[in-house]
Amino acid sequence: MAAADILLLDDDDAVRLVVAQALRRARHNVRTATCLAELDRELRAKVPDALVTDVVLPDGDGIEHATRIAAEHPDLPIVVLSARNTLTTAVRANEAGAYDYLPKPFDLDRLIRTVAAALARRRGTAPAPSEDADASLPLIGRSPAMQEVYRVIARVVSxxxxxxxxxxxxxxxxxxxxxxxxxxxxxxxxxxxxxxxxxxxxxxxxxxxxxxxxxxxxxxxxxxxxxxxxxxxxxxxxxxxxxxxxxxxxxxxxxxxxxxxxxxxxxxxxxxxxxxxxxxxxxxxxxxxxxxxxxxxxxxxxxxxxxxALRERRGDIAELARHFLDRAAETGLPRKTLDDSAVAALEAHDWPGNVRELENLMRRLAALSRDDRITAAEIRSPSGHTEHRADGDARPSLDDAVAAMIDHLSRVEPRALEDGTLHERLVAAVERPMIEAMLRRHGGNQLRAARAIGLNRNTLRKRLDVLGIDPNPTGSAAV
CATH class of the missing domain: 3.40.50.300 (P-loop containing nucleotide triphosphate hydrolases)
Incomplete structure (x- = not known):
């Protein structure tokens, strides 16, 4: 294919550099813009053969802007890139007349193929955008598998x-x-x-x-x-x-x-x-x-x-679990949160009942958990049901739980694996459920709990204050 003039809009310097280099290696001429105002100036100077645009920009919404551009230049193929990897984003991009939508992070080879296909097949006039795109739709997940589902849905709604x-x-x-x-x-x-x-x-x-x-x-x-x-x-x-x-x-x-x-x-x-x-x-x-x-x-x-299956999209489990806890609170159940150990335990489970099983577990824990913060110990207790895995193990091993916690940190806070705080974070994640479990085991008796843990009583009291732990979880008098 002959070299094409590609206009790339992204306010992230690193993304803009990498994508521009990839497009140039594919022998395209690339112009760049960092905001919608720059994009408009480039369009006035020369209409490109294709536009590749981000969604969230310093001076506006890339998809809304793409709707206007599609109306003014109906033969201009538009490829939308977005870190807001939701069904609504995919649908809005489709309704705005975009040729395709690629969720970030994306494979550069796929981007090159998408741009080549867009150049080869000029689209017709874009449909008018819908006013009913609703970010509260119940489909949740940013995993690659769910992104593909969103892309198919976006293409069949019209x-x-x-x-x-x-x-x-x-x-x-x-x-x-x-x-x-x-x-x-x-x-x-x-x-x-x-x-x-x-x-x-x-x-x-x-x-x-x-x-x-x-x-x-x-x-x-x-x-x-x-x-x-x-x-x-x-x-x-x-x-x-x-x-x-x-x-x-x-x-x-x-x-x-x-x-x-x-x-x-x-x-x-x-x-x-x-x-x-x-x-x-x-x-x-x-x-x-x-x-x-x-x-x-x-x-x-x-x-x-x-x-x-949910086991094939483990990266979505934490987001789904928090969504179900929020929804439980909206129906009148106590509002609860998950600590890191709980997230690790959830991600280590194989979920034979899939999303329905996870939703039922979150509702049960919202109703039965004694504390506002749910721990791994509660998830594995009789009130939870992640004890039986599909592979027959009695429960996730400590090795599995730690590996899952590290994997979770690598996704939500990558710098935690590079800034020297990993040991501190993992110890803190384990310390809270350990102290809470020993207090429950000893009926709130701090002296016995401290001895079992290997701390003196004053040190335990300081840790209770630092971690914000209720020293009397069972309702019995602390001794």
Whole structure:
């Protein structure tokens, strides 16, 4: 490909330098800007072949600015870079007319490929941005696996393509379906969810398509089915892999023709719904076994979305856990926080129940934990349930917990591994839960707790003051 003129906007000197060098190595001419005002000056001087822009800038929002630029220069491909790696960012970039969105940190080779593809395929006029992009959407996570999910969602909200969401139980498949509905053009119409595994086999067609009076014994009046109830909106078919074969045939016919009839009816009704289906089964394996229709699978699998298991996105666990604690507090439960040892214990667990298991644990600890600050000891207690790991170990080992704590620090505060404070941080993280555990074990008796720990009583009292620990956690008198 011939050299192109690329305009790069980023206020971070290091990012701007590295990206500019990578683009130049790809034989592009690169101009740079550090703010929106500089960007406008460069655009007035010469419209580039492509624009690569950050979102958070000193003088404004890069995506909002990109919307105006896309309107003025509809043939200019825009690639958005952002450290705010949320679903809302991906959707806003898509609605602003961006060719693509890359979350930071990104792979430079991927950026080069994205720019090359953008240059090769000029896009049309950008759609108008939505006013409903909502940062409070329940999908949470900045891991690469979740970023890919966000990118797919962002690209399907503006159309009615059928989506098939796959993933283990508890990964949040219905949340993805709701996000697709809430961000799309059908958001003002109903969103109806139906669990195909929970409906008796003989009632599934009447449940989906409705029935006429007298269609079967007990049908005393006409009843609208889910297709009719969700008219104009989204119908979410959960556990689609458990749908009986005869009902699969009827659903396939509707997807092919766009029409259905009620049970006992003769008049064709136009189906005006978007279909989003979900499964925790291997549908391709079910097709091979003859349990699921191959033609229906391909009708549903137009846009596949694969949700990662929580153990595959451990970097998101702390953020998710704190979100669930905040949500528990909003429902009236006591507000709690997590200390570093608790985060390490959570990240060391394998979470067979995925995000649902984590949410349930956080609600239980919010209700039952005696202290405002949750420790690893409480997470591993009978009120928690991270004692049984998928690999059969009784509980995460101390080696695992320390390794997880170091890994956590490396992500949230990388300098902690270079500034000589790692030993102090790890000791402090262990000291608090150790003292609290010994106070509980000895009924608040500070003298006995001090002896067990190997401190004198005065030293223990000083540590209680420094760490802000309640010296009487059990309600008994301290001695």
């Amino acid at each position: 159309n009615d393509l059928t989506v098939l969401i796959s993933g283990e139980s508890g990964t949040g498949k219905e949340l993805v379906a709701r996000a697709i509905h809430d961000l799309g053009g059908r958001r003002h119409a109903p969103f109806l969810a139906i669990n195909m595994a929970a409906i008796p086999r003989e009632l599934i067609e009447a449940e989906l398509f409705g029935h006429e009076r007298g269609a079967f014994t007990g049908a005393a009046q006409r009843t609208a089915g889910r297709f009719e109830q969700a008219a104009g909106g989204t119908l979410f078919l959960d556990e689609i892999g458990d749908m009986p074969r005869d009902a699969q045939t009827r659903l396939l016919r509707v997807l092919q023709s766009g029409e259905y009839t009620t049970v006992g009816g003769t008049r064709a009704i136009r189906a005006n719904v978007r279909i989003v289906a979900a499964t925790n089964r291997d549908l391709q394996g079910a097709v091979a076994d003859g349990q699921f229709r191959e033609d229906l699978f391909y009708r549903l699998n137009v846009v596949p979305v694969s949700l990662p």
